Structure formats: structure tokens, C-alpha cells
Amino acid sequence: MRDDELAGQVALVTGAGGEIGSETVRALTHAGACVAGVVRKREPPVPASARDRILLLHADVRSEPDVRRAVRAALEQFGKIDILVNNAGSRGPTLPVTRLSLDAWREVLETNLTGSFLFARECLKGMMRRRYGRIINVASVVARWAYPLRAPYAASKAALLSLTWTLAQESGKANILVNAICPGPVAGEAVESVLAARANRLGISARVMRQRFLQPSALGRMVTAQDVSRTVLFLCSEAASSITGQVIDVSAGYGLYPGI
Numbered sequence: 064m065r066d067d068e069l070a071g072q073v074a075l076v077t078g079a080g081g082e083i084g085s086e087t088v089r090a091l092t093h094a095g096a097c098v099a100g101v102v103r104k105r106e107p108p109v110p111a112s113a114r115d116r117i118l119l120l121h122a123d124v125r126s127e128p129d130v131r132r133a134v135r136a137a138l139e140q141f142g143k144i145d146i147l148v149n150n151a152g153s154r155g156p157t158l159p160v161t162r163l164s165l166d167a168w169r170e171v172l173e174t175n176l177t178g179s180f181l182f183a184r185e186c187l188k189g190m191m192r193r194r195y196g197r198i199i200n201v202a203s204v205v206a207r208w209a210y211p212l213r214a215p216y217a218a219s220k221a222a223l224l225s226l227t228w229t230l231a232q233e234s235g236k237a238n239i240l241v242n243a244i245c246p247g248p249v250a251g252e253a254v255e256s257v258l259a260a261r262a263n264r265l266g267i268s269a270r271v272m273r274q275r276f277l278q279p280s281a282l283g284r285m286v287t288a289q290d291v292s293r294t295v296l297f298l299c300s301e302a303a304s305s306i307t308g309q310v311i312d313v314s315a316g317y318g319l320y321p322g323i
């Protein structure tokens with residue numbers, strides 16, 4: 064992508080202070096876009112050179128009033144939203160279904176699925192009117208598998224793929240493209256806390272857990288947040304203008320082989 068390929072475009076990124084989110088804000092800004100970053104606690108770095116093109120908005124993605132307020136504030140500042148990256152995500156507990164509380168189930172579903180629905184609905188209003196839009200939902204490779212001990216997470220990501228397909232069909236005639244990215248394990252703090260919680264629950268060492276986690280990777284490694292942000296840029300680019308309703312794994316070939 065050219066450095067200025069997204070100049071004049073406006074993106075809204077949820078979970079903008081997280082590992083993938085902050086890298087996505089950086090990449091979109093670098094490509095020339097203005098970015099409304101939705102944050103809760105953590106914030107992404109805002110370089111002085113991009114200060115007038117990055118707006119940080121505090122919102123809980125589960126809250127309808129918060130989502131409406133954030134979209135309204137982004138529109139007031141930048142006048143439109145061309146790109147929505149639904150990236151905020153909750154990992155939820157590492158527990159079997161028999162021990163899951165309803166509150167924990169709801170927290171994950173409401174963050175990963177309902178939050179994406181709310182932002183898509185609010186952003187689509189303007190996108191439909193202007194007959195242009197790109198929506199990118201950040202799901203996970205586990206959306207397609209059984210994932211013991213992480214049922215709400217896997218179920219929420221599977222449902223997010225379904226939402227992606229339906230949104231793509233409903234909004235395609237208005238020239239709005241809706242796709243999902245499924246990252247595999249992304250090297251960083253988020254995956255380290257997943258590994259630690261899983262090792263603890265299974266009663267195995269961190270070293271063995273890491274080996275097991277890398278085993279399904281065809282490339283024998285994790286991916287980077289930058290691998291994900293580059294795919295976001297691709298899906299926003301002219302080169303992807305006929306791609307919609309697709310699920311793109313950015314996973315180093317995670318889970319290709321069932322290990323028989």
C-alpha cells in the first residue's frame with residue numbers, strides 16, 4: 064500500500080489501546096487516514112506528527128449509549144466514517160462450561176459480538192447514505208473449532224463470523240465490504256496471559272503449554288500484531304475492492320493439520 068493510500072479516509076477502531084488495536088491505529092494513520100480510536104483503559108501512542116488525525120474516545124463497547132456517543136463524536140470531528148475495525152475483545156475466563164457464570168458468559172458475548180453489532184449498526188447509517196464502507200471484524204481462528212475451557216470466547220467469535228456474512232450480504236449493494244480477520248496466536252502480552260491461565264487450569268508447566276500452543280502452527284511460530292494490521296490495510300485498499308463476506312486467517316497456518 065502507498066503511504067498515502069488512505070488519505071482523506073476516516074477509520075474508527077475499537078480496542079484501540081490494545082496490542083492489535085494500537086498497531087492498527089499506527090498503520091492506518093501511517094497510510095494517511097484519520098482515526099477515531101475507541102479506548103476503555105489503555106490508550107495507543109499518539110505521535111505528535113499525527114495528533115490532528117487521531118481522536119481518542121472513551122467507551123464501553125457493550126453500552127449502546129456509549130457506542131452512539133462515540134460514533135457521534137467521531138462524526139463531529141471528522142465528518143464521516145469510511146472504515147470500521149471491530150477489534151475490542153474480551154478473553155473471558157479459562158473454565159469449563161459447567162463452572163461458567165452467566166455474568167462471565169454475558170461479558171464475553173456482549174463485548175465480542177454485541178459490541179461489534181452496535182458499532183456496525185451505528186456506522187452503517189452514514190456508510191449506506193454515502194454508498195461506501197469497509198467493516199473489518201477481528202475474530203479468531205478458534206471461531207471454527209472446539210476450544211475447551213474458553214467456550215464463550217469461541218462461541219462469540221463464531222457468531223462474529225456469521226454476523227460478518229449477513230452484514231456483507233445486507234450492505235453489499237450499497238458498496239460496503241464486510242470481512243473478518245482470524246488471527247492465530249499473536250506474540251505479546253495477551254497471548255502470554257492466555258498461556259498462563261491455561262497452563263494453570265490444566266496443571267502443566269508454562270514451557271509445556273507453550274510447546275502445545277505452537278504445535279498446530281504450520282510455520283512453527285506465532286504471528287505479530289503488525290501481520291494483522293497489514294491485513295486490515297489490505298482490506299481497506301483498492302486492491303480488495305471486490306472482496307466481501309470473507310474470512311482471512313492471519314495465523315501462520317494455525318490448525319491446518321489435525322495431528323493424526
Ligand SMILES: NC(=O)c1ccc[n+]([C@@H]2O[C@H](COP(=O)([O-])OP(=O)(O)OC[C@H]3O[C@@H](n4cnc5c(N)ncnc54)[C@H](OP(=O)(O)O)[C@@H]3O)[C@@H](O)[C@H]2O)c1
Binds near residue numbers: 079082083
Ligand atoms: N492476541 C491474540 O493472540 C489474538 C488471537 C486471535 C484474536 N485476537 C483478537 O484480537 C482482538 C484484539 O486483541 P489483542 O490481542 O490486541 O488483546 P488486548 O491487547 O487485550 O486488546 C483488547 C482490547 O479490547 C478492549 N476492550 C475489552 N473489553 C472492552 C469493552 N467492554 N469496551 C471497550 N473496549 C474493550 C481492551 O481495552 P482495555 O484494555 O483498555 O480495557 C483492549 O484495548 C480481540 O478481539 C481478540 O479477541 C487476539
